[in-house]
Amino acid sequence: MVTLSVAAAARRLGVAPATLRTWDRRYGLGPSDHTTGRHRKYAPLDVARLELMQRALQRGATSAEAAKYALSTPVPAPDAQQAPLAIGELDAGRPSPAGVRGLRMPGAGRPARGLGRAALAMDSVAAQIILADAIDADGVVATWGEVVLPVLTAIAAKWEHSGAGVEVSHLLEECVAAAMTRATPLVADPRNHRPVLLACVPDERHSLPLRPLAAELARRGLGVMQLGASLPAAALASAIRRTAPSAVVLWAHLPRYADPGVVAALPRTRQQVRVFAGGPGWQRGVVPAPAERIDDLPVAVAAIERAVC
Template sequence: MPLRGDVPEPSLPVAAVARRLGVAPSTLRTWDRRYGLGPRGHTTGRHRRYGPEDVARLELMQRALLRGASPAEAADYALKAHAQPGKPAPQPVVVPDESALARGLGRAALAMDTPSVQELLNEAIATDGVIACWDRVVRPVLTAVAGRWAHSGACVEVEHLLNECVLAAMIAATPLLGHARNPRPVLLSCAPEERHSLPLYVLRAALARREIGTQMLGAALPADALAAAVRRTAPAAVVLWAQLPRHGDPAVFERVPRSRQRIRMFSCGPGWVTAQLPDQVRRLDALADAVDQIEAVVVGART
């Protein structure tokens, strides 16, 4: 019966490690030849197989490269940091079980590589549309970045860069409507004090792509200003976004003025999940469902 210490650690071939890191297999061979970052158990005549410690060193090197270090500096950092197991090393933006585009976006954002971030966002929108881009690519990366900020206080600059790039991409993906299908607009606004307005731009882009006209009022709109906007624009519907529960105050819906023409009211976002909403307010969950429900209300269900 073999001793526990005799059981070999699981190892990966070059191709699998390359896929995991998002680099070419030839890059791994170069790192091995030039900097000594190959598998420690490799001997002449055998295929390279990387153990957990080997992969950990490569991940440290990749993180250093993403922060602007030269290959030689990154290799030196990886070898020294991994030689001190008690010393914490910086963690990457981890986007588990998501698409290759999401993982690529996380790497590009961490590297502060704005052109690559913009290119990946445009590719995701062109391939699957604005809602899928948000749900499958952007939101997982933003969640990972926010988790890293909460854990260590790092990556605030990455979050800001990513937010600005997503905002620009969603505005660019919003067609200008000469003639909307709905004669009265859909008013989009954040709840008072709520400043997380990015999902509203995704919703506006998705609605515009269905030729549904909107009025965007954005972040942290005071209740009095919301009431004034409703009186001036006579919208067919009002959609209020709340990201945080402390901002999902149902009383704001009571401030929406009544009019001769019916105004449909919607709550949207996780901030309303536990709120007791008035009977006349419909709760919207996923953005894809929100687009369908808003369209059905203001112009009729799709056939």
């Protein structure tokens, strides 16, 4: 009988190993092999139950409901020549929640697919575990580009198609913001003598992409200040005068908020301030001098680091 380690079972399911440990600790969905001490292995029946739980989560069940379903549903013996069990409704007569029947993410890796499943199941614990593991393994930039963005894009496409999934998007954004905040170290002795100021243009409320930018800059030893979403122009000007930043990043997600006048109205300071216009909102419009356009996270990190160091 072939058995799997925690890491191997996690790879097969496309989830983080920590997620399997959580399911084991909280719901008893762990390895049944108790003969190998600390290095217990998942038997085929154990993996089959994990797959049942995963399918239930994809149908919109809570973690507790999915675990109860996985533990109570008969599974075929490993040598039984049967097709995989189809999941029916978790409760008699209970329909699947609208908008939680999967995301289209062609080419996405397993962590992204696992994050998508966790988001659809409204399982913030699993989502944050996956994000933390991805950041630890591959860093902030890769996690944002290869794990977070595919899921955000797929959820947005689902909403445009069906009008469902707003709550999923909000939950995922909160999870990503929390994960990026945890990944942002305190920089007591920054390499840049004057901080990098990150802010949205006036009326722009979509500030999430500034979180990974702040995290990666801090992880490179740069001092960063985040002023967040919908910052009034007068408040932005006041912050620049008071802090004399080495660089300012103005984020615009939507084109209607990418106003060149915001750049032109920035106050003059005795020391040079490098200005960067980031976000898809600027892609169709004019970025007036002295601002420089930055298109994605790796480019933004490299350009800012060069400018201030």
